[in-house]
Amino acid sequence: MARTSGSETREKLIRAAEEIFAAQGVDGAQTRDIVRLAGQGNPSAVQYHFGSRAGLLDAVMAGRLARTEAALAPLLEALPEPSLEELIEALVTAEATQLTDLRGLRCLRISAQLSHESGIRTRTPHPTLAGTAYWELIERIETSLSADGLPEAIRLERTDLALTLIGAALADRARQYLDGSRPLTTEGVFLADLVTTTVALLRAPAPERPAPRHRSAR
Incomplete structure (x- = not known):
């Protein structure tokens, strides 16, 4: 043997x-x-x-990131001074390349479970993201929100939520492809709507005052 x-x-x-x-x-x-x-x-x-098991998971995600980077890097190079909409479109376009084969579909299902581990909330990238075009893109998205006058805490939180939204949406689309389900929309419409929805989330005005906290029932 x-x-x-x-x-x-x-x-x-x-x-x-x-x-x-x-x-x-x-x-x-x-x-x-x-x-x-x-x-x-x-x-x-x-x-x-x-x-360790965690080391194996990191290796899986490193491979998945490398494939996304190959699609993302040239998109960013073509956008020297991108708008927020162009940044989100580049991110969604690069991530959507994973919808084209079985390996990518599986990795989308996995990475959606790890979206909060990017490190953007503390500005400390996960080791697999450090020095990548993906991390540069995340930072540029957060920085672009400062033009809207949003406080730093809201900018960081919204950027993290945007990554979660994109990851969850693509993971659900991957699930449908893997299960053989028929999606409600074509892939082109789905991706365009995901860009629009994500930008709307990021562009929403800051709350004028905090919402009242709900008291637990006694």
Whole structure:
């Protein structure tokens, strides 16, 4: 029986992890199922190649990010002084490239569960995002909101919510494709509406005063 190289084994584990994380959820997935699907007899294969389950998840997301970066970088280069609408359109367009194949569909289902881990709320990028075009785009989106006079806390929170909205919408579209369901709209209409909806969220005026806090019933 031919032996596989370490890089081949890593790739098998990553592909298996994409399938299991997408089907069972990031929190519900079992490492043993990933090892089994990858055809590995050693139950410690994940620990050996990635250090931990979290290390494997980071590897999955790093690969997913690299594919998105390849689509996003040229879009940003073509927009030296983009408007907020153009920034969001570039983000949605790059992310939507993941809708074209099975691997991308699975990774959209996974990354939607991790949208709040970008680090934008503290301006500290997740290690996989540091120095990427994706992080640059996130920062430019947040900075562009300052022209609307929004306080910093609201700008940061809205940017994070916008990422969550885009991730959840694309993950739901991916679910429909994976399940064989018929979407309500064409992909072009869906993506255009996602851009419009996200921009509307970001552009909403700041509240004039905080909403009253609800008191718990006694």
